[in-house]
Amino acid sequence: MKSEQQMVSMRGLEKSYGGVHVLQGIDLDVAPGEKLSVIGPSGSGKSTLLRILMTLEQPTKGFIEIEGEPLWDMRLNGRAIPADSKHLRRMRSKVGMVFQHFNLFPHMTVLRNVTSAPIHVLRISRDEAEARAHELLDKVGLGAKVDAYPSQLSGGQKQRVAIARALAMYPKIMLFDEVTSALDPELVGEVLGVLRELAHRTDMTMILVTHEIRFAREISDRVVFIDHGQIVEQGPPERIFAEPTETRTREFLKSILEA
Amino acid sequence: MSFFALCWSLLDGLAVTLLLTAGGSLVAIGLAWIAGLGRLSTHRVVRATAAVYVEVFRGTSALVQLYWFFYALPLLGVHLSPLVTGVVVLGLNIGAYGAEVVRGAIVSIGSDQREAAVALNMTRRQQLWLVIVPQALLRMLPPAGNLLIELMKATALVSLITLSDLTFRGMILRAETLDTVQVFGLLLLIYFGIGQALIVGVRALERRVAGRWHMGRAT
Secondary structure (H helix, E strand, O other): OOOOOOOEEEEEEEEEEOOEEEEEEEEEEEOOOOEEEEEOOOOOOHHHHHHHHOOOOOOOEEEEEEOOEEOOEEEEOOEEEEOOHHHHHHHHOOEEEEOOOOOOOOOOOHHHHHHHHHHHOOOOOHHHHHHHHHHHHHHOOOHHHOOOOHHHOOHHHHHHHHHHHHHOOOOOEEEEEOOOOOOOHHHHHHHHHHHHHHHHHOOOEEEEEOOOHHHHHHHOOEEEEEEOOEEEEEEOHHHHHHOOOOHHHHHHHHHHHHO | OOHHHHHHHHHHHHHHHHHHHHHHHHHHHHHHHHHHHHOOOOOHHHHHHHHHHHHHHHHOOHHHHHHHHHHHHHHHOOOOOHHHHHHHHHHHHHHHHHHHHHHHHHHHOOHHHHHHHHHOOOOHHHHHHHHHHHHHHHHHHHHHHHHHHHHHHHHHHHHHHOOOOHHHHHHHHHHHHOOHHHHHHHHHHHHHHHHHHHHHHHHHHHHHHHHHOOOOOOO
16 A cells, blocks of 8 residues: 555565575665665675666566666566666666766766766756756865866765766666775765765655665665565664664674674 | 988888778778677677678688689679789788777776666667777777787788789899898888887877876776
């Protein structure tokens, strides 16, 4: 019984590589505008979940809907058939992603990293794309770096450019895949600052896979703990972090807070 | 005969060699891109055609290819001038190796780049031309430079299909002067000089591209 349309809805999602079951039946709904943090040990399948949502990987089994529309299938004469590239591109336009290792385009300036997809994919004019890029880069504190190349930036700056690049596509859902894990400790703060702004100031749906427990607690509406490809426990951050009911959650939080 | 007189009589031959190198390179670069991208196509027929081309021209002797185009093709009703034959065969032969350079450089670009392009909702074509190819270009340059030199050296083969290139002129000059050591020595020096000039050119191009991205020399 859904009173309102979910932004993302997954049922029985499974993914295996060879004989390894990375995801073993995930049921998860994400409401529009919700800020959801996914935590769990490395190898628990958190990143795979995001990669399937971004259509970088195909689920082995199960069902995902974005705004009520199946992601990996499309309906034809009432039957579900595998999505064609046109369908996938339409669905992808709703989703953006920021990667652990930034994945900036090294041969483009910061400005072109941010404008190339809006110009070529959204087909907005160069002037408009650049105006919007300047605005976004100002917002992430990199207005002065528009003409730099990625190799001239620090990790924290690269990640902020990557966030601006993803935002320039107006996604409804933003996926953040351990976006601070590859950063030197002193650079984590500047990226979290940008994420905090986004979480508080926008109504974008955000799904973050993260190891930053304190940060997850601060900005999330809900936290999901995944282990061995299954959701072990979920709930509001105050409860999950203060009084987890499952032993596995307790052990994970203990291990990560002691580290 | 004086040293300079020797050089002078080789100049005409040098012009033919340079013309063959330039023409052959253009054909080779065109074919390398077509076949290299063809091998990565989603269409099976395109992939297979490109693969057959590459294997045939890599797998057979350049000299025999030249003979076939020069002596056999006219028997099948296709007549090409010796110069065109030289340009076409050199282009076909080096283009086959070049196709592998193009393909190799493209597949060497990490999947992270393709994934970023997918996340920005680019089409396959946009992923290739906006993201992958510009980066692959830098990795193509060093091996492409090697192939360019291979092509330049292989131009000497056309002396065997009546073209009076540098080598052909050298042979005549040797017969006239009987100064084998000097004439062939000079030939070696001239080929070496052209090769060095090509290397300098390719390096400069590499530095320009890499320098622009502040990436240092590609490895």
